[in-house]
Amino acid sequence: MTLVSEHIEPxxxxxxxxxxxxxFRQxxxxxxxxxxxxxxxxxSPANVYxxxxxxRAIHQAVARSLMSEVEVAAQEIAGRQGPAAPRxxxxxxTIHRMNSERYVGDAKLHEMVAVAMEESWEVCEAHMLLITEIIGSVIAQGLASGEFQAPDLVLAAKCATTAMMRFFHPQMIAQCATKPGPTVExxxxFVLAGLGSRSAAV
Amino acid sequence: MTLVSEHIEPxxxxxxxxxxxxxFRQxxxxxxxxxxxxxxxxxSPANVYxxxxxxRAIHQAVARSLMSEVEVAAQEIAGRQGPAAPRxxxxxxTIHRMNSERYVGDAKLHEMVAVAMEESWEVCEAHMLLITEIIGSVIAQGLASGEFQAPDLVLAAKCATTAMMRFFHPQMIAQCATKPGPTVExxxxFVLAGLGSRSAAV
Known part of the structure; x- marks a missing residue:
């Protein structure tokens, strides 16, 4: 029974x-x-419980699952071979595109994002720290190969991620979608130039 | 009478x-x-009208006045002599500090900012375009003196301003104030490095 139950419950x-x-979307x-x-x-509701x-626990799990899809895709790109700049x-x-798909087409999901940021900040924060780390891992490869120059890897990762806020933050993506500004490319x-990449000065 | 009235009305x-x-603050x-x-x-209310x-017209004028203080300070800095990078x-x-003072200490003012962004978007947009232009004017000086490198001035100004969103956007300043991330300095x-300034690579 234990085996069957372990199979059924997830x-x-x-x-x-x-x-x-x-x-939540509808x-x-x-x-x-x-x-x-x-x-x-x-x-029965009792069974859901x-x-x-x-x-709130359901909401957190839905938010975690939406975020972890982005994390998996990001890790896959970071783990590839080849020069760091194009990667x-x-x-x-990709982070921009996936966040846009998840949070922007859908007015109802804005509410979910706002709730996640208020009630489950730790879930959002863990996601952002992981995304910053994944970005940092590609920057580290570029520093090792001499493609990038930056004296402080952790700071460079934080600044590169922060510079992308308009394109990463669900509320900013939604707010800026129809506003003037640079494209994500x-x-x-500009971020690559900030990392001292010679291949891309704006 | 006309003269007196013109003196009193403003x-x-x-x-x-x-x-x-x-x-609005209280x-x-x-x-x-x-x-x-x-x-x-x-x-009487009739006199206010x-x-x-x-x-809404009062709100717009209050918002315009808060924003124009920042614009005046920004223009004063941009108009000074000397090397472009420190300027x-x-x-x-300065834009970060003034926006923080104006919109963050004050929970009630968040509501005013949110209303401004929804109901008076054109006021906010004109402000952001002007701030981007002022930033562009200093970048132009740095390009002319050879301190900065960027093939497209307008794009460089847009990217530099967008990279600072966490520190410029009232809602982001409030949301990120206690969150991990880079300092404004x-x-x-990082933005200076993105502009090819040799004096500041992170």
Whole structure:
């Protein structure tokens, strides 16, 4: 029974998250109740509570899952072979594209992001620290190969990530989408120039 | 009479704005009424409406006045003599400091900023375009003197301003104030490096 249960439970919790994410997108985070989620899954609210002890816990898990897709894609790019500059460019543009897809087309998801930033700051912070670390790992490769120049790797990673705020931060992506400003590719070139890359001065 | 009236009216409208700004800070923008402002000034609401046709017009004028103080300080720095790099650094740090003073200590003013960004976007946009232009004018001086390298001045100004979003944007200043990240001086050095300044690589 233990084996079967171990097999079934992750699947059930996964199904809860898929339905929760859909309802958060369709009717908004505030208006979705645990009862709504349970009803869609033809189960009792009590059964949902066996997996997540609150709506906030479901919300955190949905946010974690959206963020970890970006982290996996970022790590895959950072782990590739080849020169650092084009890889850093691809990494920054990919984070922007994935965050835009996740948080911007969807007005209801803004609410979820705002809630995540208020109620689950530690989840957002862990994500941002990991993204900064992944960006730092590509910068480290560029420093090792002589493509980049920067006396302080950790600081360079923080500045490169911060410079991309307009393109990474869900609220800024949404707010700036129709506003004048550089494209993500132009901004990436500026960041590369800031890292002393000779291949890309704006 | 015309002369006297021309002398008095700007003063009255100035007093309305000073009182409005104080009330927006003390009780918030939404809760402040034109009647509250009139009462503080011992005048009738009808008299306030002689100068501003709506609460929104008062709000816009308060926002414009807060922003123009920053613009004047920025223009003063940009207009000075001397090397461009230290001047650009002072300019970026000053914009950050003035925006922080204006919009961050004060929880009630966040509401005013949010309202300005929603209801008076054109006022915010004109401010940002002017700030970008002033930053561009110092970059132009650095390009002329050979301190900076950048093939496209307008793009360089847009990227430098965008890179500072965490330190310029009122909502980002408030949100990031207690979060890990580079200091404004460190970020400024990164921007200078992005402009090809040899005096400041991070």
């Amino acid at each position: 699947d059930t919790s996964e199904r809860i998250l898929v339905v929760a994410e859909r309802l 009717i908004g985070y505030q208006k979705t109740t645990v009862a709504d989620i349970a009803k869609e899954l033809h189960m 066996r997996f997540f002890d609150s709506k 850093l460019r691809e990494l920054l543009v 132009e901004m990436t070139d | 003063d009255t409208s100035e007093r309305i704005l000073v009182v409005a700004e104080r009330l 009780i918030g923008y939404q809760k402040t009424t034109v009647a509250d402002i009139a009462k503080e000034l011992h005048m 002689r100068f501003f046709d709506s609460k 650009l650094r002072e300019l970026l740090v 460190e970020m400024t050095d």
